[in-house]
Amino acid sequence: MARREQASRGRDDRAGSLWLQPESKKRDPLTRERIVGAALELLDAHGAAALTVRRLAEQLGVAPATLYGYVRTKEDVLDLALDAVYAEVRIGEEYEDWSAEVAELLHAWRNALLRHPWSATVLGRPQLGPHMLAREERLYALLAAGGLTAPELQDAAYALSNYVIGSLLMQVAWQQQDESVRHAAAGHIAERSEAYPTLAAHRGTPDADWDRSFTNGLRSLLGGIAPD
């Protein structure tokens, strides 16, 4: 049965269908692009854990082993998918205030990743895709235009990038738990208010205002970075 299903996916046996076959074969050649497209669908719809080689192959109407003709490993697929997310980050051309433009770039970056929360699980490996590099080039260029040079330039890019990544990772980590867990965490701290007095008193609500915190933190960072 599984066999028939698989066969009927790869080949159409209905009467007269042979006339359509060659064309549709040429219209749907398996390519890297199609593979990462299908991977993105699975990732966006069901999260990082749902992307398995077998499911990906099934979505493409193909056997699992076939994918390995186009991709060295599953991690390659994830890297390609992540770069496709980076492609969503609009990179401007002109600008008036370099510092404001940096803020806009980093907001766009964060928003793109937040739209695809599975991306947080992929960030733990160095990325060198073209869109990711384009984003970093833009960041360096803006900071250089702001007057930063030599080691301060690297330090500023390091700080800003890592701030974005850390913020994303934490927000996704908490938002992927459902509300009951977040409430339980708050209760856990409240119950131990003599061990964690300041935390119990001032740590925010279970659903924090992530956007406000990110914006304010970024302002602080940019304020400390500008050359004098």
Add this chain to the structure above:
Amino acid sequence: MARREQASRGRDDRAGSLWLQPESKKRDPLTRERIVGAALELLDAHGAAALTVRRLAEQLGVAPATLYGYVRTKEDVLDLALDAVYAEVRIGEEYEDWSAEVAELLHAWRNALLRHPWSATVLGRPQLGPHMLAREERLYALLAAGGLTAPELQDAAYALSNYVIGSLLMQVAWQQQDESVRHAAAGHIAERSEAYPTLAAHRGTPDADWDRSFTNGLRSLLGGIAPD
């Protein structure tokens, strides 16, 4: 053969050994602490991927299924191990300059995690262990002592924590690749210097000075955070 090996681990059949058995059984009772201790050894010695339930059980001289009497899931083990790492972060009592003390706390935090690079892979889930909460309590307390209140306090803690985590994640991601990969990455960018001119010109050496960048970024951030 595998059977015999397993049996000889659980039980000692040498002549006369029965006299020693009950005592050693009582000296080595399986506990959560022993489990996370063994997990830490495996993680530190061979990295996150090397921690499998079977290997962990083997190290403890126990069958895999036995562990599930002490721990709900493998992720529990990782959470416990991570909190053991947080326990290494020394938390002071007195201080003179709150801002300098925050810097020291965050440095200690980062250093502890860098000593156990596998920790980076665990950071993607919310942590609520006692030592991790103690660290956050200390951070909140110091910032409150510095005069921060209400929303700014949360924003500052958010920014500082996420900066540390993002920095750690990136550094570990790059350092876990061996040098040849880092050089290849630098070469990749250099070859495309017309697409990434600023990057090619100013992005640092393959082995960056992570400590300097972290320290400088932290100074910038703290400078932008202090209330006026």
Add this chain to the structure above:
DNA sequence: TTATTCTTCCGAACACTGTTCGGACTACCA
């Protein structure tokens, strides 16, 4: 047309993974 190369594809297997369940063994207490 027939024969031959070349490419694409995939069934089946491999060596793992985390986890569950029923029963076996032990230690204790009546």
Add this chain to the structure above:
DNA sequence: TGGTAGTCCGAACAGTGTTCGGAAGAATAA
């Protein structure tokens, strides 16, 4: 001595990423 808790684990389950030898198809050559 019998019964009862508690601990432990062999065996299996359902899945994972990946490899390999060969089958099927298209393209080229004779």
